[in-house]
Amino acid sequence: MTPHTSTWQTELAAAFTKPSHLLRYLNINSHTASTLAEQDFAMRVPLSYAACMEKGNLNDPLLKQVLPHANELIQYTNYSHDAVGDLSALTEDCIIHKYQGRVLFITTGGCAINCRFCFRRNFPYSEVQLNKQKEVRVLQYLHNHEDIHEVILSGGDPLLLNDQRLKHLIDQCAAIAHIKRIRIHTRIPIVLPARITNNLIDILSNAALPIVLVTHCNHVNELSEQVVTACLALKKQNITLLNQSVLLKDINDNAKILQELSEGLFNCGVLPYYLHLLDKATGTGHFEVQQEQALKIHQQLQNNLPGYLVPKLVKEQAGEASKTLLI
Ligand SMILES: *Cc1c(COP(=O)(O)O)cnc(C)c1O
Numbered sequence: 618m619t620p621h622t623s624t625w626q627t628e629l630a631a632a633f634t635k636p637s638h639l640l641r642y643l644n645i646n647s648h649t650a651s652t653l654a655e656q657d658f659a660m661r662v663p664l665s666y667a668a669c670m671e672k673g674n675l676n677d678p679l680l681k682q683v684l685p686h687a688n689e690l691i692q693y694t695n696y697s698h699d700a701v702g703d704l705s706a707l708t709e710d711c712i713i714h715k716y717q718g719r720v721l722f723i724t725t726g727g728c729a730i731n732c733r734f735c736f737r738r739n740f741p742y743s744e745v746q747l748n749k750q751k752e753v754r755v756l757q758y759l760h761n762h763e764d765i766h767e768v769i770l771s772g773g774d775p776l777l778l779n780d781q782r783l784k785h786l787i788d789q790c791a792a793i794a795h796i797k798r799i800r801i802h803t804r805i806p807i808v809l810p811a812r813i814t815n816n817l818i819d820i821l822s823n824a825a826l827p828i829v830l831v832t833h834c835n836h837v838n839e840l841s842e843q844v845v846t847a848c849l850a851l852k853k854q855n856i857t858l859l860n861q862s863v864l865l866k867d868i869n870d871n872a873k874i875l876q877e878l879s880e881g882l883f884n885c886g887v888l889p890y891y892l893h894l895l896d897k898a899t900g901t902g903h904f905e906v907q908q909e910q911a912l913k914i915h916q917q918l919q920n921n922l923p924g925y926l927v928p929k930l931v932k933e934q935a936g937e938a939s940k941t942l943l944i
């Protein structure tokens with residue numbers, strides 16, 4: 618902890634963690650959240666994200682992403698606790714090296730928000746929590762594997778680390794000669810834009826290697842003025858900005874919404890990268906969009922948008938050497 622608590626840290630500490638409080642804030646009768654689902658995976662919603670929701674609307678597409686629901690208790694076939702084979706790929710503490718040339722570096726187990734559809738809800742993060750010894754081993758692993766050219770800081774959400782920790786990890790990775798790029802996968806610019814401070818932007822823009830930042834935005838309503846400002850500030854410092862979304866039933870499984878999302882992202886300097894089919898993680902089956910439907914939606918995007926605003930439709934299959942392109 619830094620001696621001064623920043624605004625973003627205060628906002629994070631004040632995040633909604635009780636469905637009844639969030640629902641009251643939204644003027645919705647509070648009998649609708651599932652406490653059983655909540656016990657399984659706690660609710661967490663920063664105020665700046667809740668502020669993008671429509672008051673009084675239980676079907677709000679942002680609320681649906683975060684409110685614990687009894688449907689999470691349904692057992693769907695083919696859903697499991699290790700849907701994408703991450704556990705078997707954890708070759709080293711905090712490292713997932715499944716793909717050629719790049720590795721995921723799990724820097725923290727926490728996120729600023731808990732998304733109900735996330736594979737992370739089942740991941741044993743406490744067992745891979747980064748500490749000093751593990752950090753040394755990770756860096757040694759990166760050193761030893763000269764075929765690794767890109768380190769992807771992941772989690773959890775790496776932007777939950779404080780500035781000093783983040784800068785330290787970036788500097789350590791950048792000091793390894795065969796590493797050419799550092800990528801950060803984060804939902805924080807979208808759900809806690811106050812985290813994008815001038816100091817953070819300085820750290821990223823002054824890094825010794827190019828930084829690619831992949832945001833995780835699922836719906837155009839998530840692009841508040843504050844989010845737009847944060848993304849444009851990063852863009853202005855030559856940070857490459859990409860976005861990945863997850864296709865979610867009754868949330869964004871609609872070409873019009875995704876089209877608006879792509880256009881909205883472009884206006885904040887972010888290009889669409891991936892549109893993911895849901896990972897089949899236990900507790901998330903009610904969010905699934907069938908592949909056939911996904912292909913239809915994607916075709917409509919292809920018809921209606923310039924090619925550079927069409928995200929690649931992909932799914933992750935355990936054991937494959939990359940994500941699988943669906944078209
Ligand atoms: C998604 C992912 C990557 C990055 O893949 P890209 O196609 O380069 O975005 C790397 N490692 C793992 C384990 C992944 O799941």
Ligand code: SF4
Nearest residue numbers: 728731732735737804
């Ligand atoms: S990893 Fe991403 S999708 Fe999962 S809970 Fe964190 S922010 Fe949400």
